[in-house]
Amino acid sequence: MRFAKxxxxxxxxxxxxxxxxxxxxxxxxxxxxxKTSTKHDLKNVKIELPLMPRTFYCAGLNYAKHVREAxxxxxxxxxxxxxxxxxxxxxxxxxxxxxxxxxPADATGKIHYEGELVAVIGxxxxxxxxxDALSCVFGYTIGNDVSERTWQKMDRGLWRAKNADTFKxxxxxxxxDVDLDAMETTVxxxxxxxxHFKTNDMVFSIQQFIxxxxxxxxxxxxxxxxxxxxxxxxxIKAGDVVEIDITGIGTLRNKFVAEKR
Amino acid sequence: MRFAKxxxxxxxxxxxxxxxxxxxxxxxxxxxxxKTSTKHDLKNVKIELPLMPRTFYCAGLNYAKHVREAxxxxxxxxxxxxxxxxxxxxxxxxxxxxxxxxxPADATGKIHYEGELVAVIGxxxxxxxxxDALSCVFGYTIGNDVSERTWQKMDRGLWRAKNADTFKxxxxxxxxDVDLDAMETTVxxxxxxxxHFKTNDMVFSIQQFIxxxxxxxxxxxxxxxxxxxxxxxxxIKAGDVVEIDITGIGTLRNKFVAEKR
Numbered sequence: 357m358r359f360a361k362x363x364x365x366x367x368x369x370x371x372x373x374x375x376x377x378x379x380x381x382x383x384x385x386x387x388x389x390x391k392t393s394t395k396h397d398l399k400n401v402k403i404e405l406p407l408m409p410r411t412f413y414c415a416g417l418n419y420a421k422h423v424r425e426a427x428x429x430x431x432x433x434x435x436x437x438x439x440x441x442x443x444x445x446x447x448x449x450x451x452x453x454x455x456x457x458x459x460p461a462d463a464t465g466k467i468h469y470e471g472e473l474v475a476v477i478g479x480x481x482x483x484x485x486x487x488d489a490l491s492c493v494f495g496y497t498i499g500n501d502v503s504e505r506t507w508q509k510m511d512r513g514l515w516r517a518k519n520a521d522t523f524k525x526x527x528x529x530x531x532x533d534v535d536l537d538a539m540e541t542t543v544x545x546x547x548x549x550x551x552h553f554k555t556n557d558m559v560f561s562i563q564q565f566i567x568x569x570x571x572x573x574x575x576x577x578x579x580x581x582x583x584x585x586x587x588x589x590x591x592i593k594a595g596d597v598v599e600i601d602i603t604g605i606g607t608l609r610n611k612f613v614a615e616k617r
Numbered sequence: 618m619r620f621a622k623x624x625x626x627x628x629x630x631x632x633x634x635x636x637x638x639x640x641x642x643x644x645x646x647x648x649x650x651x652k653t654s655t656k657h658d659l660k661n662v663k664i665e666l667p668l669m670p671r672t673f674y675c676a677g678l679n680y681a682k683h684v685r686e687a688x689x690x691x692x693x694x695x696x697x698x699x700x701x702x703x704x705x706x707x708x709x710x711x712x713x714x715x716x717x718x719x720x721p722a723d724a725t726g727k728i729h730y731e732g733e734l735v736a737v738i739g740x741x742x743x744x745x746x747x748x749d750a751l752s753c754v755f756g757y758t759i760g761n762d763v764s765e766r767t768w769q770k771m772d773r774g775l776w777r778a779k780n781a782d783t784f785k786x787x788x789x790x791x792x793x794d795v796d797l798d799a800m801e802t803t804v805x806x807x808x809x810x811x812x813h814f815k816t817n818d819m820v821f822s823i824q825q826f827i828x829x830x831x832x833x834x835x836x837x838x839x840x841x842x843x844x845x846x847x848x849x850x851x852x853i854k855a856g857d858v859v860e861i862d863i864t865g866i867g868t869l870r871n872k873f874v875a876e877k878r
Contacts, residue, residue: 408671411709416773441773444705444780448672448834460833482782483878512677512702516833519705521743572721572777573709617744 358606359385359495360529361404364396368404371396373529385530386478386494386577403528405452406476406497409580411573412524414445414472414501415565418558418584422470425588430509440560440568445501445582446519453528453608459594460520461615463504468589470501471543471600473555475562476530477579482570489566492575495532498600498608499582500525525610526580534604536562544599545590553586555602619867620646620756621790622665625657629665632657634790646791647739647755647838664789666713667737667758670841672834673785675706675733675762676826679819679845683731686849691770701821701829706762706843707780714788714869720855721781722876724765729850731762732804732861734816736823737791738840743831750827753836756793759861759869760843761786763853786871787841795865797823805860806851814847816863 358373362380370385371378376398383389417423417437427434451457459467478494502524507517518524539555560568562583569575592598594614601607619634623641631646632639637659644650678684678698688695712718720728739755763785768778779785800816821829823844830836853859855875862868 410669411707437773439773442776443774444707444776446672446705446834448837448840462832512698512700513704515703515705515830520833521835569776571723572781573707574782576709579709 357532358529359406359532361406362396362401363404364401371401373398403453405450406527406530407578407580408447408450409578410576411579412445412447412450413569413579414443414582415558415560415584416441416443418560419553419586420559421553422584422586422588423559429588436559440565442565442569442581445524449519449521449524451522451525451610453525453610455525455610456522457500457502457525457610457612458522458615459612460504460516461617463520464506465591465593466505467592467612468503468505469543469592469598469600470503470585470589471541471551471602472499472501472585473539473541473583473602474499474526475581475583477575477581478577479575480577481566481575482573484566484570486563486567489563489570492566493562494577495530496534496602496605497527497530497580498602498605499580500598500600500608500610501582501585525608527608528606531605539603541586542601543589544601545592546597547599550590551587557586558583618793619790620667620793622667623657623662624665625662632662634659664714666711667788667791668839668841669708669711670839671837672840673706673708673711674830674840675704675843676819676821676845677702677704679821680814680847681820682814683845683847683849684820690849697820701826703826703830703842706785710780710782710785712783712786712871714786714871716786716871717783718761718763718786718871718873719783719876720873721765721777722878724781725767726852726854727766728853728873729764729766730804730853730859730861731764731846731850732802732812732863733760733762733846734800734802734844734863735760735787736842736844738836738842739838741838742827742836743834745827745831747824747828750824750831753827754823755838756791757795757863757866758788758791758841759863759866761859761861761869761871762843762846786869788869789867792866800864802847803862804850805862806853807858808860811851812848818847819844
């Protein structure tokens with residue numbers, strides 16, 4: 357099933373997406389819900405951010421090719437992580453499908469996309485084994501971990517490099533029925549394929565991350581885990597449109613525009 | 618004024634604290650609110666976590682003595698930050714006043730406290746000047762940035778070192794009327810003064826942080842900014858009680874206990 361947060365007729369609500377039709381539901385996808393009699397054409401509703409996560413987790417370097425290409429760019433030896441160590445991103449940076457990524461006025465030209473699979477937690481969980489890890493995952497969505505590489509290099513942390521307002525598009529919806537091993541991630545820049553990788557070809561799997569994280573953290577419904585990206589991005593300019601397509605989920609599309617101050 | 622989130626008679630609500638009495642309020646402190654006729658003795662209510670922040674900001678190295686002592690411990694040259702660069706902590710780690718900090722079963726003996734002033738944002742804000750920065754601050758509370766120093770040293774990031782479940786006590790309440798320059802932070806270990814510093818003697822002030830942050834981030838009501846700590850902590854053991862006292866706010870008290878698995 358495919359759950360979207362939508363606004364239609366001035367009202368924001370959860371809805372079930374079936375083909376190009378949406379049906380509003382009462383309740384929450386993680387808890388009890390029922391279909392209502394209110395339906396819309398998908399093209400007539402605004403797709404909202406699916407949710408504001410309680411904790412916003414993000415796997416850092418989790419695809420070998422991305423680690424090698426990033427190291428090469430910096431003239432360093434690639435250092436593939438040997439443990440599944442999770443990081444964080446900021447809720448303040450999240451925007452929805454089709455909302456604009458604003459390139460800050462003082463950013464350099466080094467704005468990059470990162471197409472990522474996002475696991476959405478549906479159940480409170482701690483101490484999960486790898487075998488049971490996916491039992492707490494409700495479904496999957498798509499994230500674009502937009503990055504300003506000059507800031508990433510010069511700052512002490514990833515604060516503005518990864519978390520400037522609008523730098524975290526997420527959506528368009530949450531899909532509960534997926535085949536992880538069949539997934540492919542395709543990134544299109546202005547309609548043209550720019551990057552392509554097997555989505556589940558990770559250094560550490562979702563199961564390994566959840567097992568490691570839940571040794572120390574309680575996961576809560578609505579938490580999200582962004583799983584990292586492969587390959588690398590060209591420099592994105594104002595006016596560019598980035599689409600991230602993951603098999604079985606859909607397409608997250610966002611235009612990049614220059615900040616006006 | 619002093620706003621606490623309390624549970625009394627099975628009901629969790631905001632309340633106004635006046636001396637040793639609390640009065641339940643309707644609404645939210647950041648928006649409109651009214652006193653109700655329901656009052657309690659402070660000692661008869663459970664103090665809850667004041668709020669779950671939308672984004673949980675934390676200034677890293679923000680007191681000169683703490684930076685020097687941490688560098689000395691590691692045998693490194695102290696490196697005082699030259700810019701106000703913010704970091705993040707995890708919502709999942711927050712607990713309330715008087716709740717127990719659980720020392721993870723596989724933690725080493727290097728558990729430390731960090732007593733911190735916490736600014737609580739009350740208004741949506743972007744592009745604030747230093748002069749106007751405090752206009753978005755609703756009030757102040759206290760945080761204990763509990764840290765596992767071995768993990769902090771050996772891990773790629775601060776994930777479990779700073780964010781293990783229960784590692785972020787915050788409270789007991791939000792005080793709106795403070796004199797920043799008159800504040801002193803005193804940390805007591807098992808009732809005995811262990812650390813003392815001028816709270817506002819920061820490398821970068823709250824105003825400087827907010828001005829720098831709001832160049833890139835929109836602050837939202839309920840966001841919190843932990844302002845860092847001075848000095849250093851001895852190793853904390855199961856059974857220890859840490860109290861952090863900040864002039865004009867109150868005392869955040871938490872017992873440390875060993876995880877049972």
